[in-house]
Amino acid sequence: MITRGEQWGVPTTRLATDVMVNGDRELALSSTDRRLIVQGGDIAHSLGDPPHPVLGLNCIEVPIDALRVTVTSNSGSTHTQMAASHVMIGRWLRGRLVCVSNGGFIGAKNVSPRAHPNDGFFDVMSLDSTMGLQQRFLARRKSVLGTHTPHPLIETSRGRSIEFSSRSRSEPLSVDGQKIQSWSRVQIEIVPDYWRLLV
Numbered sequence: 165m166i167t168r169g170e171q172w173g174v175p176t177t178r179l180a181t182d183v184m185v186n187g188d189r190e191l192a193l194s195s196t197d198r199r200l201i202v203q204g205g206d207i208a209h210s211l212g213d214p215p216h217p218v219l220g221l222n223c224i225e226v227p228i229d230a231l232r233v234t235v236t237s238n239s240g241s242t243h244t245q246m247a248a249s250h251v252m253i254g255r256w257l258r259g260r261l262v263c264v265s266n267g268g269f270i271g272a273k274n275v276s277p278r279a280h281p282n283d284g285f286f287d288v289m290s291l292d293s294t295m296g297l298q299q300r301f302l303a304r305r306k307s308v309l310g311t312h313t314p315h316p317l318i319e320t321s322r323g324r325s326i327e328f329s330s331r332s333r334s335e336p337l338s339v340d341g342q343k344i345q346s347w348s349r350v351q352i353e354i355v356p357d358y359w360r361l362l363v
Contacts, residue, residue: 165227172282176225176362178221183201188207207266214363226282226361227356228282229354231246232355236348247266250270251339268287284354284356287322326352329348
């Protein structure tokens with residue numbers, strides 16, 4: 165994990181055995197026994213969209229946290245998967261919205277500006293279900309720059325483990341942008357230093 169005041173990552177050289185992955189979903193499915201280079205997606209964006217290291221040249225190896233996500237279906241069965249970027253419940257324009265983020269970005273939106281993908285925490289941004297439509301549009305627009313907080317109907321927090329229950333059968337749930345159908349409960353846990361990325 166990154167420590168305040170200390171350099172993040174270690175100098176290294178890109179090798180032929182290092183693996184290129186495309187975006188957050190592919191990163192989430194990747195093995196932890198190889199060093200990875202991620203192109204595109206939220207995690208790459210949280211790292212500043214760095215250029216790809218060149219084979220044989222110097223670069224930096226940085227550890228990245230993961231989200232372990234366990235979803236309970238309406239039938240009671242459970243499924244656990246890793247996520248690189250985020251878990252999102254609800255919608256921006258109606259009902260509640262909960263964004264659990266590893267690196268702060270979800271697409272073009274900087275939902276949790278203080279997040280870091282290797283601080284040992286996830287960041288949570290929650291939009292209250294009572295917020296009016298006009299304020300929702302404004303919050304969504306301002307989230308592109310991360311200026312939607314502070315706001316009395318937007319709550320932010322950090323954690324290592326959290327659980328949510330569905331409020332209705334139609335409430336959306338997505339993991340790294342992948343929609344999850346027929347869910348009743350989701351548990352999210354941070355897993356520190358899960359992947360090794362080259363930047």
